[in-house]
Amino acid sequence: MALQSCSWLTIILCFAHINAVPIKPTCGLQRRLVDQSYSLLDSVGGRFPVECLDHYRQITFPSSAFNTSEAADNAGAEKMAYETLKLIDTLFANDSMPTSWNNNLENFQSLIYRQIEESRCIMSKTHSSLDDFQDRNTALKTFFDKIANILTEKESSICAWEVVRQQILSTLRFILQSSNYLL
Amino acid sequence: MKSHSPLVSYMLRMKAVILLEYVVFLLLSWSYSVLGAVEPPAHVTVEALNTHYVLVWDWSGERAGNQNVTFTAEWLAKYKLRRRHQDWESVCVNVSETRCDFTKAELNYLGMFVLRVRANVHTHTQTLHSAWVDRTFCPDSEAALGPPSLVEMSAQGRGLLEVKISDPVTHNNKSMKVHVPELYYRIQYWKLGTYSQRPPQVVDSVASLVTLSELEEWTDFCVRVQSRYNFYNKTSAFTSPQCIRTQGQTPYWHVALLFLLSLSGVFIAVMLFAGGFRYFFGKLKSICFPSNQLPIHIQEYLKDTSSDRPRLLSPESESELVIGRLDVCPEVVVVPATEETEEAWPEPEGVHLDRHGSGDSGVYSAEEASGGGVASQEEEELRRGEREWEKEERKRGEREWEKEERKRGEREWEKEERKRGETEEDEGVRDVCV
Numbered sequence: 034m035a036l037q038s039c040s041w042l043t044i045i046l047c048f049a050h051i052n053a054v055p056i057k058p059t060c061g062l063q064r065r066l067v068d069q070s071y072s073l074l075d076s077v078g079g080r081f082p083v084e085c086l087d088h089y090r091q092i093t094f095p096s097s098a099f100n101t102s103e104a105a106d107n108a109g110a111e112k113m114a115y116e117t118l119k120l121i122d123t124l125f126a127n128d129s130m131p132t133s134w135n136n137n138l139e140n141f142q143s144l145i146y147r148q149i150e151e152s153r154c155i156m157s158k159t160h161s162s163l164d165d166f167q168d169r170n171t172a173l174k175t176f177f178d179k180i181a182n183i184l185t186e187k188e189s190s191i192c193a194w195e196v197v198r199q200q201i202l203s204t205l206r207f208i209l210q211s212s213n214y215l216l
Numbered sequence: 217m218k219s220h221s222p223l224v225s226y227m228l229r230m231k232a233v234i235l236l237e238y239v240v241f242l243l244l245s246w247s248y249s250v251l252g253a254v255e256p257p258a259h260v261t262v263e264a265l266n267t268h269y270v271l272v273w274d275w276s277g278e279r280a281g282n283q284n285v286t287f288t289a290e291w292l293a294k295y296k297l298r299r300r301h302q303d304w305e306s307v308c309v310n311v312s313e314t315r316c317d318f319t320k321a322e323l324n325y326l327g328m329f330v331l332r333v334r335a336n337v338h339t340h341t342q343t344l345h346s347a348w349v350d351r352t353f354c355p356d357s358e359a360a361l362g363p364p365s366l367v368e369m370s371a372q373g374r375g376l377l378e379v380k381i382s383d384p385v386t387h388n389n390k391s392m393k394v395h396v397p398e399l400y401y402r403i404q405y406w407k408l409g410t411y412s413q414r415p416p417q418v419v420d421s422v423a424s425l426v427t428l429s430e431l432e433e434w435t436d437f438c439v440r441v442q443s444r445y446n447f448y449n450k451t452s453a454f455t456s457p458q459c460i461r462t463q464g465q466t467p468y469w470h471v472a473l474l475f476l477l478s479l480s481g482v483f484i485a486v487m488l489f490a491g492g493f494r495y496f497f498g499k500l501k502s503i504c505f506p507s508n509q510l511p512i513h514i515q516e517y518l519k520d521t522s523s524d525r526p527r528l529l530s531p532e533s534e535s536e537l538v539i540g541r542l543d544v545c546p547e548v549v550v551v552p553a554t555e556e557t558e559e560a561w562p563e564p565e566g567v568h569l570d571r572h573g574s575g576d577s578g579v580y581s582a583e584e585a586s587g588g589g590v591a592s593q594e595e596e597e598l599r600r601g602e603r604e605w606e607k608e609e610r611k612r613g614e615r616e617w618e619k620e621e622r623k624r625g626e627r628e629w630e631k632e633e634r635k636r637g638e639t640e641e642d643e644g645v646r647d648v649c650v
Contacts, residue, residue, distance in 0.1 A: 040230075139324075
């Protein structure tokens, strides 16, 4: 009897602990937050430096990963957008960004992290079995690996980071323009 | 082998989990009591309104007499938590109250942060710290929305009320719409005194200026407003109700009364003006053109006075005397004898001739001007007229000359008499009147 009441108590305590993140009504990425992320990253520095033009390498963007089918189910593409945010977060995890970049970089990283925390529920959305989630994921991961390579090759120089910044900006722009699942 | 049903296996698993949690729970509570560490703050919450963030906690530890308990609060952007080196920013260091204002930290509204607080017990020898108690905080999703900062109402004519809403403001007095662009307002309005009887009418508006229309005229309405944000179901408190009376169409009797009053007012004003004008005009008339006349003898006196009184108009100037040529003759002593008058003849004649000459010349010149071809008969007539005119002129001249001579003689006689008188006075006693 005592054990049962204790068990219920702990279960309740467990749930209370999990609910540290506030409940929001709908599960999904907010368009205004993705838009704000774009604006923040755009404003960390000025225009693309002329001296870094030689370093610029065009990496093929995996637009196939973000394909939205004509059927209403867009969970696959939405998950890819969510994954993108996680990969951006990982990319900026080491503290090798140029010091010339201003305070908006912190706000950008904070916002990306917040979106990841808030929209975790996206990954548990069910998508159609026809959706080739793995292929999408692989294409996206390959893209971000190439971007990470730029940093390692050029030893996180300023030009490397500027190239990476432009790549991330174009990715975010693509998500904003092509998606219909953003809240 | 008894095959376990899914339900039974599930139950077994649950029991194992529960036991494990219970053990962990006991261990933790034991560690706190045994290690003798300071009790950490409890019930750590963030009270956030617009951009004012306050961390609030309780502390139920024992305070001994020689102990001093303070608290320290810090914050960090949550994405930095996984780093080895975490640069926490202190906001309140060794404060005695169980609250800390994080407003001045200027946390980014869209970001996610970790706020933490711990208790410090100061004794004479050392300072003991409690464990840190964390609190994740995201202003965008958690901070409460404040009500509109100002609501102004005005009655705008027939059954219309205009409500002007000012946005809730940040701690920097900037509009909250900067952080919450999708903020909108809910306006509740009802007729004064009917709030309890039926639910108030509701209008939702994104705009700051709302017009409530089709309201009853000339009645009191009350209004209150709250700000709302749908995505995170944020609703602010309502503003305190404000009441105002609606305007409406002016009643007909109002218009008629106003018309009559203005009509009578203008009428009275015009009458007064006319009366006043008449009065002053009469006064003016009596001053400039008086009805009273001067006595006759004074009037005559004014007319007949000699030239020593200065006058603008004198009767003498009315008749003009045109003289062609005037010769000044020397004084001639008048002797009342007819012989001398004959001697005096040639002079007037001379004068006459001159006059005649001038007269003739005038006539001749006129004749010449008209042309040479004048008939002899006309010439004779003209000559006859001239001769008659000459005679008249001569007579006139003679008469005037006689008058002047007489006057001159009289004056001379007076002078002689005066001289005679003076000589006599010299001899005798003179009565001098001073």
